[in-house]
Amino acid sequence: MAMTLGEIAVRFGLELTGDPGLAVDGVAALASAAPGKLTFCTGAKYRAELAVTRATAVVLPRELAAACPVASLVSPRPYAAYARIAQTLHPVPAVTGGRAPGVQVAPTAQVAASAWIGPNVVIGDGAVIGERCSIGPNSVLEEGVRLGDDCRLQAGVVLNRGVVAGARCSFKSGAVVGSDGFGFAPDADGYVKVPHLGGVILGDDVEVGANTTIDRGTIGDTVVGDGVKLDNQVQVGHNCRIGAHTVIAGCVGISGSSIIGSRCMIGGAVGIAGHLEIGDEVVVTGYSLVTHSLPGPGMYSSGWPAIEARKWRRAVARLHRLDPRGRGGAGGG
Amino acid sequence: MAMTLGEIAVRFGLELTGDPGLAVDGVAALASAAPGKLTFCTGAKYRAELAVTRATAVVLPRELAAACPVASLVSPRPYAAYARIAQTLHPVPAVTGGRAPGVQVAPTAQVAASAWIGPNVVIGDGAVIGERCSIGPNSVLEEGVRLGDDCRLQAGVVLNRGVVAGARCSFKSGAVVGSDGFGFAPDADGYVKVPHLGGVILGDDVEVGANTTIDRGTIGDTVVGDGVKLDNQVQVGHNCRIGAHTVIAGCVGISGSSIIGSRCMIGGAVGIAGHLEIGDEVVVTGYSLVTHSLPGPGMYSSGWPAIEARKWRRAVARLHRLDPRGRGGAGGG
Amino acid sequence: MAMTLGEIAVRFGLELTGDPGLAVDGVAALASAAPGKLTFCTGAKYRAELAVTRATAVVLPRELAAACPVASLVSPRPYAAYARIAQTLHPVPAVTGGRAPGVQVAPTAQVAASAWIGPNVVIGDGAVIGERCSIGPNSVLEEGVRLGDDCRLQAGVVLNRGVVAGARCSFKSGAVVGSDGFGFAPDADGYVKVPHLGGVILGDDVEVGANTTIDRGTIGDTVVGDGVKLDNQVQVGHNCRIGAHTVIAGCVGISGSSIIGSRCMIGGAVGIAGHLEIGDEVVVTGYSLVTHSLPGPGMYSSGWPAIEARKWRRAVARLHRLDPRGRGGAGGG
Numbered sequence: 001m002a003m004t005l006g007e008i009a010v011r012f013g014l015e016l017t018g019d020p021g022l023a024v025d026g027v028a029a030l031a032s033a034a035p036g037k038l039t040f041c042t043g044a045k046y047r048a049e050l051a052v053t054r055a056t057a058v059v060l061p062r063e064l065a066a067a068c069p070v071a072s073l074v075s076p077r078p079y080a081a082y083a084r085i086a087q088t089l090h091p092v093p094a095v096t097g098g099r100a101p102g103v104q105v106a107p108t109a110q111v112a113a114s115a116w117i118g119p120n121v122v123i124g125d126g127a128v129i130g131e132r133c134s135i136g137p138n139s140v141l142e143e144g145v146r147l148g149d150d151c152r153l154q155a156g157v158v159l160n161r162g163v164v165a166g167a168r169c170s171f172k173s174g175a176v177v178g179s180d181g182f183g184f185a186p187d188a189d190g191y192v193k194v195p196h197l198g199g200v201i202l203g204d205d206v207e208v209g210a211n212t213t214i215d216r217g218t219i220g221d222t223v224v225g226d227g228v229k230l231d232n233q234v235q236v237g238h239n240c241r242i243g244a245h246t247v248i249a250g251c252v253g254i255s256g257s258s259i260i261g262s263r264c265m266i267g268g269a270v271g272i273a274g275h276l277e278i279g280d281e282v283v284v285t286g287y288s289l290v291t292h293s294l295p296g297p298g299m300y301s302s303g304w305p306a307i308e309a310r311k312w313r314r315a316v317a318r319l320h321r322l323d324p325r326g327r328g329g330a331g332g333g
Numbered sequence: 334m335a336m337t338l339g340e341i342a343v344r345f346g347l348e349l350t351g352d353p354g355l356a357v358d359g360v361a362a363l364a365s366a367a368p369g370k371l372t373f374c375t376g377a378k379y380r381a382e383l384a385v386t387r388a389t390a391v392v393l394p395r396e397l398a399a400a401c402p403v404a405s406l407v408s409p410r411p412y413a414a415y416a417r418i419a420q421t422l423h424p425v426p427a428v429t430g431g432r433a434p435g436v437q438v439a440p441t442a443q444v445a446a447s448a449w450i451g452p453n454v455v456i457g458d459g460a461v462i463g464e465r466c467s468i469g470p471n472s473v474l475e476e477g478v479r480l481g482d483d484c485r486l487q488a489g490v491v492l493n494r495g496v497v498a499g500a501r502c503s504f505k506s507g508a509v510v511g512s513d514g515f516g517f518a519p520d521a522d523g524y525v526k527v528p529h530l531g532g533v534i535l536g537d538d539v540e541v542g543a544n545t546t547i548d549r550g551t552i553g554d555t556v557v558g559d560g561v562k563l564d565n566q567v568q569v570g571h572n573c574r575i576g577a578h579t580v581i582a583g584c585v586g587i588s589g590s591s592i593i594g595s596r597c598m599i600g601g602a603v604g605i606a607g608h609l610e611i612g613d614e615v616v617v618t619g620y621s622l623v624t625h626s627l628p629g630p631g632m633y634s635s636g637w638p639a640i641e642a643r644k645w646r647r648a649v650a651r652l653h654r655l656d657p658r659g660r661g662g663a664g665g666g
Numbered sequence: 667m668a669m670t671l672g673e674i675a676v677r678f679g680l681e682l683t684g685d686p687g688l689a690v691d692g693v694a695a696l697a698s699a700a701p702g703k704l705t706f707c708t709g710a711k712y713r714a715e716l717a718v719t720r721a722t723a724v725v726l727p728r729e730l731a732a733a734c735p736v737a738s739l740v741s742p743r744p745y746a747a748y749a750r751i752a753q754t755l756h757p758v759p760a761v762t763g764g765r766a767p768g769v770q771v772a773p774t775a776q777v778a779a780s781a782w783i784g785p786n787v788v789i790g791d792g793a794v795i796g797e798r799c800s801i802g803p804n805s806v807l808e809e810g811v812r813l814g815d816d817c818r819l820q821a822g823v824v825l826n827r828g829v830v831a832g833a834r835c836s837f838k839s840g841a842v843v844g845s846d847g848f849g850f851a852p853d854a855d856g857y858v859k860v861p862h863l864g865g866v867i868l869g870d871d872v873e874v875g876a877n878t879t880i881d882r883g884t885i886g887d888t889v890v891g892d893g894v895k896l897d898n899q900v901q902v903g904h905n906c907r908i909g910a911h912t913v914i915a916g917c918v919g920i921s922g923s924s925i926i927g928s929r930c931m932i933g934g935a936v937g938i939a940g941h942l943e944i945g946d947e948v949v950v951t952g953y954s955l956v957t958h959s960l961p962g963p964g965m966y967s968s969g970w971p972a973i974e975a976r977k978w979r980r981a982v983a984r985l986h987r988l989d990p991r992g993r994g995g996a997g998g999g
Contacts, residue, residue: 027863029885080851083858090861101770102786104434104452104470119770119788120435120804122452122470122488137770137788137806138453138822140470140488140506154845155788155806155824156471158488158506173806173824173842174877176506176543179487182564182582185413190538190560190578192416195423197360205856210842210879211507211899213543213565219362227856231848232879233544233901233919235566235583245856249848250901251919251937253566253584253602255619269919269937269955271584271602271620271636286921287937287955288639289602289620301645302637303937304968306954307653312967318655320973322984437767437785437803453768455785455803455821471786473803473821473839489804491821491839509839509876512820515897515915518746523871523893523911525749528756530693544840546876546898552695566877568899568916586899586917586935588952604917604935604953604969621972622935622953634978635970640986651988 001025001089005057005071008038011088012081014059018071024056027086038089040082041068059085095134095152106143118155130167142178148204160216166204166226174211177202181215181222181238181256194218196238203227203244209234215256225262243280261296334358334422338390338404341371344421345414347392351404357389360419371422373415374401392418428465428485439476451488463500475511481537493549499537499559507544510535514548514555514571514589527551529571536560536577542567548589558595576613594629667691667755671723671737674704677754678747680725684737690722693752704755706748707734725751761798761816772809784821796833808844814870826882832870832892840877843868847881847888847904847922860884862904869893869910875900881922891928909946927962 003011006020028037030046033055040059041050050058050067057071059082065072075081097112100119105111108125115133123129124143133147136155141147145159148167153159157171160178171177183194198217203226208214214236216222222236225244235253236242243262248254252266255274260266264278267286272278279296287303294300306312336344339353361370363379366388373392374383383391383400390404392415398405408414430445433452438444441458448466456462457476466480469488474480478492481500486492490504493511504510516527531550536559541547547569549555555569558577568586569575576595581587585599588607593599597611600619605611612629620636627633639645669677672686694703696712699721706725707716716724716733723737725748731738741747763778766785771777774791781799789795790809799813802821807813811825814833819825823837826844837843849860864883869892874880880902882888888902891910901919902908909928914920918932921940926932930944933952938944945962953969960966972978 027861027885032886077851077853079860080853080858083849083851083860086861086863087859090863092861102435102453102768120453120471120768120786138471138489138786138804142488154826155808156489156804156822156842160487160506172845173826174507174544174840174879176489176565179505179543179565182542182562183416184540184562184580185410185416187410187413191562191580192413193420193540194412194416195360195419195425197419197423207859209848210845210881211544211566211840211877213507215543215565219360220365229848229850229857231901232842232845232881233566233877233899235564237583247850247857249921250903251584251917255582255601268921268939269602269935273601273619283642284639285642286939286957289636291619291636291638294639299642300639301642302639303955303957304637304649304970305957306950306960306966306968309949309951309965309967315652316970319652319981319985322655322988435768435786453786453804471804471822475821489822493820493839507840507877509822509898512838512876512898515875515895516749517873517895517913518743518749520743520746524895524913525746526753526873527745527749528693528752528758530752530756544877544899546840548876548898552693553698566899568897570916584917588915588934602935606934606952616975617972618975622969624952624969624971627972632975633972634975635972637970637982648985652985655988 001091003085003089005073008057008085009073012073012075012084014073014075014081016071016073017065017068018057022056022071024089026089027082028055030055030058038073038082038085040078042079095132095150097132100137112149124161136173154210160200162199163202163216164199165202165206168205169202170207172208172210172212172232175208175213176211177208177214178216179213181218183218183238183256198222198239200224206230209250212236218256231268237274249286264296334424336422338406341390341418342406345406345408345417347406347408347414348395349404349406350398350401351390355389355404357422359422360415361388363388363391371406371415371418373411375412428467428483430465433470445482457494469506487543493533495532496535496549497532498535498539501538502535503540505541505543505545505565508541508546509544510541510547511549512546514551516551516571516589531555531572533557539563542583545569551589564601570607582619597629667757669755671739674723674751675739678739678741678750680739680741680747682737682739683731683734684723688722688737690755692755693748694721696721696724704739704748704751706744708745761800761818763798766803778815790827802839820876826866828865829868829882830865831868831872834871835868836873838874838876838878838898841874841879842877843874843880844882845879847884849884849904849922864888864905866890872896875916878902884922897934903940915952930962 002025009016024038033039039055097114099117102120105123106125109127111129112131118137128146130149133151139157142161144162151169153171154173163178180196184191207229209232212234215238217239223241227245231250237256239257246264248266249268251269254272258276261280272290277293281297283299285301335358342349357371366372372388430447432450435453438456439458442460444462445464451470460478463482466484472490475494477495486504487506496511513529517524540562542565545567548571550572556574560578564583570589572590579597581599582601584602587605591609594613605623610626614630616632618634668691675682690704699705705721763780765783768786771789772791775793777795778797784803793811796815799817805823808827810828817835819837820839829844846862850857873895875898878900881904883905889907893911897916903922905923912930914932915934917935920938924942927946938956943959947963949965951967
C-alpha cells in the first residue's frame with residue numbers, strides 16, 4: 001500500500017522535513033532504494049550511503065537529519081519506527097477463516113471460525129484455537145493445546161499435548177514445543193526414563209524460530225514470558241523459565257531448570273548449563289559458555305575470536321606450557 | 334492411578350517408614366507437593382525443603398530418612414526408584430491398534446495389527462512395523478524401515494530407507510534418521526557427491542530427541558547401541574558408532590566415522606571431530622571440543638566459563654601478549 | 667549394475683593395471699570388500715589394508731599402484747574418481763513423473779509432468795517445479811517457489827514463499843528455507859518485528875542438510891552460490907551470501923548479513939558473527955568463533971582441544987591468575 005509522508009509523520013509521531021504530500025509505496029535499503037521508497041539510516045557509519053540515497057524519505061536520528069539529501073523523518077529510535085512503517089506499507093495478509101482439504105480436527109477441539117487451518121493439519125482432543133489463528137500445512141497440535149488469538153504457525157510445526165500459548169505468538173517451520181525433556185535416572189543396568197508430567201506455557205507475543213525445540217517440564221512447567229523471541233535452532237530444556245522480552249539468538253542451548261531473567265540478550269550459540277539463574281538485563285555475547293549463575297544487569301563472555309591457525313596453535317600450547325604440570329596435556333591422551 | 338505405600342514398597346523393593354495403608358495418586362515436586370502425592374529428595378542440599386514438605390511420602394537415600402517429616406521410602410538410587418514409581422502412577426496410555434484417516438501404507442509393508450498409525454503417516458515398500466508401535470501424525474517411514482516392538486514415534490518423524498530400530502525405541506518430533514551423510518569428494522571443478530550406501534542400525538531402548546539427525550553410512554552402517562539416549566538437536570555423522578547406554582545431551586555434533594564407547598556421558602553442545610575413538614565410561618563436560626581420541630574411563634573438558642565481558646577481553650589479550658610473536662593476532666587479520 | 671574394469675577405465679579416464687575384462691557390480695570398503703567389488707585407497711596410511719584387500723579393483727593414487735595386490739585404477743584424485751564410479755554402479759533411481767494420493771497443488775502452480783510429487787505434498791500458488799524434480803512426502807512448497815530441473819526434496823522439507831533454487835539442488839528432511847529472519851527493533855516496551863521482504867536464492871547443485879535452516883532477507887535476498895554444500899543443522903541468517911563451492915559442516919551458525927567467499931571450508935559447529943566478510947578459499951577449523959572479517963586464502967582457528975578435566979580446570983585458572991586484576995574472575999559472579 002502507499003502512504004504520504006504527512007500520513008506517516010502523523011501516524012508514527014515523527015518529525016518530517018520535506019514535502020508531506022510525497023508518497024511512498026514500500027521500503028528499500030539505503031544504498032539501493034529507488035524513488036518512491038522509504039528507507040532508514042541508523043548511524044553515522046552509513047553517512048556516505050545517506051548522501052547519495054535516491055529514496056523518497058529516510059527515517060533517521062536527529063543528528064543525521066542535516067546530512068539527508070531527501071525528505072527525512074526523525075525518530076529517537078529510527079529502526080523501530082522504520083519497522084512499524086514497513087509493517088504498514090507491507091501488511092501481512094489478514095487471516096481468512098476456513099479449513100483446507102485433508103484437515104483432521106478432533107470433535108472436542110474448539111477452533112474459532114475466524115481461524116485458518118491449512119492442508120493436512122491435525123488437531124487433537126480438547127484443543128482450543130483462538131480467533132484469527134493461522135495454522136500452516138502439515139502442522140500437528142496434540143490434545144489439549146491452547147492458542148490465544150492471532151497466533152501464526154508456519155508449515156510443519158508440532159505442538160505436543162497441552163502446550164499453552166498466549167496471543168500473537170509465532171511459530172516457524174519445524175519448531176517442536178512440548179516434547180519430553182531429557183530426563184533419565186541412572187540405575188544399575190542403564191537408565192530409567194523420568195516421566196514428563198509438566199507442560200509448556202508461552203506468554204503473549206512469543207516468537208519461536210525454525211527447528212527450535214522447547215521441552216515440557218518434568219514436574220511443573222517450562223515457562224516462556226511475554227515478548228520473548230527465540231531464533232532458529234534454539235534448544236530450551238525442561239523446566240526452564242525465560243523472562244519477558246528476552247531475546248535469544250540462533251543455536252543457543254539451555255539445559256534444564258535454568259532461569260533467565262527479563263530483557264536479556266543471549267548471543268548466538270551460547271551454551272547455558274542447567275539449574276542456573278541469570279538476572280534481568282544480562283547480555284551474554286555469542287559463543288559463550290555459562291556455567292555459573294550470572295547477576296544482572298551485566299555483560300558476560302567467554303568466546304575466543306578465531307585467528308590464523310598457526311598462531312592459534314601456538315597460543316594453545318602457550319597456555320599449557322605455563323604450568324610445568326601441564327606439559328603434553330593438550331592431546332588429552 | 335493410586336497405590337498404597339505398602340504396595341509401592343513391595344513392588345519396588347523399598348524400605349518404608351510410615352503407614353503402609355496411606356495412598357498416593359501421583360507425583361509432585363518436593364517443595365510444592367500436596368498431600369496425596371509422592372515426591373523424592375536426592376541430597377542434603379534439599380534438606381530445608383524436605384523439612385516442610387506436605388507430600389504423603391518421599392523417596393530418599395538412607396541418610397535423609399531421619400530428617401523426613403512424612404512417610405519415607407528408602408532407596409540407594411532414589412531418583413531411579415522415583416522414576417519407576419512415577420511411570421506406574423502416571424502410565425503412558427497403552428497403544429490401541431488401528432489406522433487414522435489419511436494413512437498411506439505400501440501394500441508390501443508389514444504393519445502389526447496392534448500398532449497405531451497416525452494421521453497422514455506414509456509407510457514405504459517392505460517396511461516392517463512391530464507390535465504395539467505408535468507412529469505419530471505426518472511421520473514418514475521410507476521403504477525397508479524396520480521397527481521392533483513397542484517403538485513410539487511422535488509427530489513428524491522421518492526414517493529414511495532401510496533404517497532399523499530395535500524394541501522400545503522412541504523418536505521425538507522432527508527427528509531425521511537415515512539421511513545421506515555429508516560426503517563430497519573435491520574435484521577440479523567443485524565437489525562430487527559420495528553415494529551413501531550404508532544404513533542406520535539402532536539397538537533396543539534408544540531415544541532420539543526432537544530435531545536430532547543421524548546420518549546413514551557411506552559404506553557400512555551408522556550404529557547406535559542399546560539404551561543410548563540422544564537429546565534434542567544432536568547431529569550424528571555417517572558411520573559413527575555409539576556404544577550401549579551412552580547418554581548425549583542436546584546440541585552435540587559428532588563428525589563422521591567417530592566411535593564412542595559404552596556408558597559415556599557427553600555434555601551439551603560438545604563437538605567431536607571425525608575418525609576419533611572415545612573409550613568406555615568417558616565423560617566430556619559441556620561445550621568441549623574433542624579433537625583427539627580419548628581413552629576411558631576419564632573426564633575431559635575444554636569449555637571456558639563466561640565471566641564479565643571486560644575481564645574476558647583482558648584475558649584474551651593476555652594470552653596473545655604472552656608471546657611477542659602473537660602481537661596483534663587477536664584480530665585474525 | 668555391473669561394469670568391466672575396461673569400461674570404467676575408459677569412461678572415467680583412469681589408468682588400469684589388470685585384466686580389463688574383470689567385472690565389478692558395486693563398491694565396498696577397502697578392508698571388507700569381497701571379490702566382485704571395487705574400492706578405493708587414498709593414502710599410505712591404509713597401505714596395510716591395501717595389501718590384503720580382496721576387492722577386484724582399487725582406485726588409488728599412482729604412488730600406491732605398486733603396492734596393490736589386485737587390479738588398480740590410477741587417478742590423481744582417487745576419492746573423486748571413486749565417487750563417480752560409485753554413482754554409476756549404484757545409480758539413484760530415475761524419477762518417475764506423477765502424483766501420489768493426498769497431494770494438494772494450487773491451480774496456478776506449474777509442475778512439470780516429469781516431476782514426482784509425493785504423498786501429502788502441498789504446493790502453493792504460482793510455484794514452478796522443474797523437470798524430473800522429486801518432492802518427498804509431507805513437504806510444503808509455498809506460493810511462488812521455483813525449483814530448477816532435477817531437484818530432490820526428501821520427506822518433510824519446507825520451502826517458504828518465493829524461494830528460488832537452481833538445477834539439481836538437494837534438500838534433506840526437515841530443512842526449512844525461507845523463514846523470516848531474526849529481526850526485531852528494540853522499542854520502549856519490547857521489540858518490533860522487522861518485516862522480511864527479501865527472499866532466498868539458491869544456485870545450481872546446492873545441497874541443504876537435514877534440519878538446516880536458511881532465513882529469507884529483510885530487504886534484499888539471502889544468496890547461496892552454485893555448488894554450495896550445507897551439512898545438517900546449519901543455520902544461515904538473513905541476507906547472508908555464500909560463495910560458490912563453499913562447504914559448511916554440521917551445526918554451523920552464521921549470523922545475519924555475513925558474506926562468505928567461494929571455495930571456503932567451514933568446520934563443524936563454527937559460529938560466525940553478523941556483518942562480516944570472509945574471503946575466498948578460507949578454511950575455518952571446527953568449533954571456532956569468527957568475530958572479525960577474515961581475508962582469504964587462509965586458515966583460522968579458535969577451538970580448544972579437550973584435555974583431562976582436572977588439567978583443564980588448572981589451565982583456566984592459570985589464565986585468570988596471570989593478571990592480578992583478574993583474581994576471582996572465573997566465577998563470573
